[in-house]
Amino acid sequence: MHNTLTPILLLLSGLAWATPPADLDAPATIAAGQKRFNQNCVYCHGNAGSGGKGAPLQGRGDLAPQYLFDTISNGKTRGALQMPPWKEAFSPREIWELSAYIHSLRERAPER
């Protein structure tokens, strides 16, 4: 009995991380993501994602939460520019918070 249940439970816990948490739009989630973004991402993406070495992340209606989660987790390469994967550095919860923060920048007019 246990032998059949264990893979199912593992699968369910994996799915729980793969889908956005219910509080993705909550101010506390966004604030936690903003703090981590300022510590780890501003170096390449600029203040509030205004751009720099990486892509600008403001005013981007095209960045869906799931895409953000996957891209932050696995990293991205564009030409000679490279973003490292972050899934070893942060928990899935922390990556969702970062996704929530970037998602919250979609209404913001680009600074440059």
Ligand code: HEC
């Ligand atoms: C070493 C520089 C660097 C750091 C640090 C960095 N990034 Fe990136 N990031 C990049 C580059 C380069 C790209 C790819 C550029 C592109 O998509 O045009 C990118 C792409 C992205 C994208 C996808 C944008 C798109 O249009 O597809 C997201 C989202 C992102 N970064 C979020 C983050 C977050 C969150 C952090 C902090 C945990 C972070 N980045 C830290 C360099 C960096």
